[in-house]
Amino acid sequence: MSGNKANGIRYGMVIDVDKCTGCMACSVACQQENNVSFREDETNKLRSITWLEVYSLDNGKSYPEHRQAYLPRPCLHCDTPPYPPCTFVCPVNATQRDEETGLVNHIPVRCIGCRYCISACSYHARYFNWWDPKWPKPMEEMLTPDVSTRMRGVVEKCTMCVHRLQLAKEKAFIEGRRELHEGEYVPACVEACPAKAMTFGNLFDSHSEVAKLAKSPHAFRLLERLGTEPKVYYLSTQDWIRKLSDNVI
Amino acid sequence: MKLDRRAFVKLIAGGVGGTLLSPLPWKLADDTAIWTQNWFWRPSPERGGASTVNTVCQLCPGGCGISVRLINDRNAVNIDGNPTHPVNQGGICPLGAAGLQFLYGPSRIETPLQQTGKRGDLKTFKPISWDEALQILASQLQKMRQQTTGLVCVSGKSEGTVPELFSRFLQAYGSPNYLTMPAAADAQALGSLVSQGTSSPIGYDLENAKMVMSFGCSYIEGWTAPSRMMAAFGGWRSQTNRSRTRTVQVEARGSLSASKADEWVAVVPGTEAALALGLAQVIVSEGLYDRSFIGQHTHGFEEFRSLLRRDYTPEKVAGITQVDKSKIVALARDFARTKPAVALHGLGQGRMPGSVYDFLAVQSLNALVGSLHQAGGMSRKPQLPLAPWPEVVLDATSLRGKSAPRVDGAGGSQFPLSTQVFYNFVNKAKEGRVQPGVMLWVYEANPVHNLADAQSFTAALEKMETVVSFSSFMDETTQLADLVLPGPTYLERLEDVPTPPGLQYRVFGLSNPVLNPRFETRHPGDVLIQLAKSLGGSVAASFPWSDYEAALRERVKGLANVPSGRVADEPGIEPWNVGLGQNLEPNYGSFDELWEKLTEYGCWFDTSEPMPSWDSAFKTPTGKFEFFCQKMRQVGIEGSIVTYLPHYAPVEPAGDTNTYPLVLVPYESMAITNGPVANPPFMTKLLFDFQLKGNDSFVEINPETAGRAGLREGDRVELQTERGTVKVRVHLTQAARPGVVFIPTGLGHTAFDSFIKGKGVNANEILVVRQEQITGLATWWDTRVKISKI
Structure with a gap:
């Protein structure tokens, strides 16, 4: 990992796949929080935008040894040194890693829609707006002012609800603090999870829950051998789930 | 200066090189990107101050606490779980998280509507004023009352003050025909009545159980209170010690509930209860049962024992359920030796009543291991100490109505035990065997889509003289109504949310309006009170309140009068760890303070009611738990x-x-x-493309079964049952049991808006409903079907 480990911040997430009940509340909460647009027909999954996508996994065995599991996948905010694959290829600096937090941002208004980042991302975590987003008339009222809406021709992705970090920092500043408490800033998905399967925090803070869980013997990351150093860890005691995590197509 | 060719080329090349070295092109590309995104059609969310209001979700009976974020106190922009609420502990389910799509849904009804043309024609709905609507309804009710023709009410909610007001109105008016949508709770109420002498709803102390055996319940997929179940599941999976809670799922389909369980027992669909009896037989024959409970507090154990010995030996049960004999024995031993262990009842999400005997079988398993009314076991959902309303005032007409036979025959000679037989009403109405001139009210329900065998309900509806809908949305049932009295959505109204199903402690949720009603809607509670007033006489006397809030406050006063209970005002409250029977120091001094805190936090809870002791729990003729149910005789x-x-x-x-x-x-x-509301766009978006593709929904079948029928992944097929035919596509999966076709429910809407309707098929159109002979309870779990490629 890059950054100053001693007193730096590396926000990361641990998702316990065994606890996950597959309800997808995380993904709905994400859409609501980030003004993700929706269309009448969303069944073409190559064109559908879901910042936090839930994958369906199964162990490939026959009935009744068959088992399934759902795997929520936000942007993994790769800590690849020196740059994450997606930011490296961006010609207009629309996406960068904030080295103070480790969050990989994406600024849609800077984006020229070349989609290099989409091809560079190993995790299909980036989405392209193939159409202008439209909300049926009254639904525009439910758009949150914290996140601007995007338009046709730009890429978008999970930001780990970085606007929540801004709000938390402002609140701390007003209260005369420079540092955030654990749990003061969490993305919408983590907050929503009814089974408490998702944990979020500073991976560099060895006392944080997330750092402890990330060191669990059951922890793994997706496509670890690519060396992208994702900051989203998964937990499972199931061998078949762990094996699938390294399944390069 | 003369510009020759060479100088010109130099100038151009230098210019290009210079520009490229400068930041200009990058700046221009960036600017162009920004400028080209500032179009007027790109919505700009309204800016302003943010505030948060706590309330309780009412999209299902689960009763989660939610916090709604508002901008300028006007635009609701987000729904989060409320961390102070003990039921969901800050979590939220996808439906709750998508709740704003209902508030701002395009299919909201904006004013009362009167159908002036043919039923079902949306163009001939005429917007009318509330005064007009209430006058039409009141005069019709007045006329009907003199002729004693029937009023029937179908409520999608079974508990709470608003359903109570509906049932009260019917009583005062003189109609016995109050129906709630069928549910597993119907079978549980009857089963508890005959075996324990009370028909209280079930509560499970799941957080303290060490082994949870679910007989076909989708226990993490929407059974009882969904968020509570998911929170409990997360809790079980957080235990790291060796004695952590284990889950066993008995189910035909390799669902998430099955896959996530420690053990999945695959059975023939519909034989879950037989397996329960198989386990009971092993527990009894090996003497693993709770001797003190069985010996002193049960009646008919010997008869039950000999029935088990005769019909439910592991061999026989293996034959019925297709579960290995050795597995039955092992499961039974495990269940009897793990303390406390609990068995759960209610197939799927518990929307189907099923047989009363299925419930008795599962309950008997709990009884055998001594898990009835014990920590970590199965008990009753405690009653809320709400203050009663004054008695209903009855006049001659309502007294006559009180003793009149119900339209569904419940409580009559055919179904003496039942309090309602929903499908008898449907079938009688469909066949025109109800009196003419019936008025049907539909509240918080969408039976035209949600009820299994949906067409029968539609046919029944056609026979109704008048159909009145109280829905907030233009759903399938409301489309067919003659008069629509739209209620506000749950985010715009005050209402109580009593203890969610399956809970072991008392919870009283108060749903507060988080913003002003967006349309000309009126609270059904207020509508009833106004209606009663305009009917006058004893009906008006039965509704002495000025408005719904006054009626609700009167009941809530009861909470302030008990010495225990708290408003949940801090995160991390875990009532199941407090222990049932423990008093809680109230954090309010008076009713007014309680009400104020309730509107601020949304939830009151209490643990002071202990589980009943075995000596006093059973109100049966013998005062014991009756395996042999004398009440039936x-x-x-x-x-x-x-x-x-x-x-x-x-x-x-x-x-x-x-x-x-x-x-x-x-x-x-x-x-x-599967509730009265349809799937919101946020959730439909997340369906996999092997569940919904374009407008086609998929059924799951096993590759082996598919191979025999010559079907491949994605093939279009026709499913034909005795009830009807639908066209779907097939998804091959090993999660499906060979020989079984699994069809998702909740799709195939024909109403609402373009984001909802036309997606997939409605499974309810081809399910065949059968009724149990002695109770009339409906079963539609397994229907024979033919699948053919098209």
């Missing part, structure tokens, strides 16, 4: 001795096996809502 149900004992009593699927070689089983999931 008392009310005149005749049959052999087996009739009175828990046994496996399958209602055979309709249709012959030659024409319909496969079995169709509906499945429910968290991804598609």
